[in-house]
């Protein structure tokens with residue numbers, strides 16, 4: 448038995464994320480949450496989902512709502528609301544506008560569903576995770592963001608394709624910002640259980656090109672088809688399943704770190720974390736020296752943007 452509320456369920460990502468979550472067998476309740484004015488879209492989406500449940504033989508309690516009362520007793524609340532970027536924009540460009548939206552919803556979740564876990568999707572996701580953490584007042588393990596999980600999946604797919612192996616043979620990880628300053632951890636990449644650096648083919652691997660493809664993947668899709676939808680939605684439902692199934696898998700999410708990566712901390716950023724019913728727990732790690740330098744730079748960037756955004760929120764939305 449588990450209840451998931453999807454805030455921003457009328458958006459492209461929110462809608463398909465809700466649908467992907469509805470396929471998780473132990474999710475029994477879903478609330479499609481939206482803002483006033485979007486009732487028709489919510490009602491239409493609900494009816495469409497129900498048709499699909501009938502076709503699939505799925506039994507699920509599905510509601511839509513614009514009433515915060517309906518958030519109560521959610522196990523996970525996913526925040527998908529906010530403006531997406533367009534051609535030529537960086538995710539960071541969305542920070543000021545989306546921070547107010549995320550802060551408001553974080554306060555609402557704290558008031559109406561105080562024991563839930565918050566999963567933040569809105570961009571720039573690392574900064575928005577920090578905003579949700581502050582404005583919910585929840586402990587850090589109960590607030591985390593999609594972070595670099597999707598980036599890690601993108602890299603996994605490119606590496607698998609290059610080596611012509613099944614994706615499940617590749618384990619890899621990207622840490623840092625879900626954005627320009629992301630850092631691939633080649634030191635934590637294996638193929639068929641073998642350290643990638645120990646494979647002769649590693650020296651000729653077009654690493655920079657691959658990482659560049661990951662860095663620009665979101666914008667490439669946005670430029671071609673308008674939005675990234677299926678990748679994020681599948682990544683979101685993996686995180687939800689991992690938490691609700693108490694799976695203790697280690698996935699790369701945006702989480703508040705104290706000192707887990709080479710004593711670097713006090714920021715929300717993409718790191719490997721153990722996910723279970725209690726939320727996300729960053730795993731203490733040691734990485735290569737060049738990776739530490741990259742991570743440190745990524746942390747500095749996110750820390751600076753986060754404090755700028757917090758200062759702005761302090762003016763407009765004091766706690």
Ligand SMILES: NC(=O)C1=CN([C@@H]2O[C@H](COP(=O)(O)OP(=O)(O)OC[C@H]3O[C@@H](n4cnc5c(N)ncnc54)[C@H](O)[C@@H]3O)[C@@H](O)[C@H]2O)C=CC1
Nearest residue numbers: 455457458459460528529530531568569570572593674679
């Ligand atoms: N972290 C990640 O990996 C990913 C993050 N995203 C982010 O998710 C967010 C949503 O993206 P899409 O679904 O493509 O956008 P969309 O435009 O299709 O949907 C936006 C949603 O936010 C809501 N919204 C917009 N302004 C609002 C406001 N002022 N107050 C309350 N709700 C508001 C809309 O009603 C709608 O539900 C964006 O910030 C996007 O950058 C998208 C893909 C992946």
Ligand SMILES: O=C([O-])CC(=O)C(=O)O
Nearest residue numbers: 532538570597665666675
């Ligand atoms: O690129 C974007 O703006 C959406 C996103 O975060 C992604 O798909 O990685």
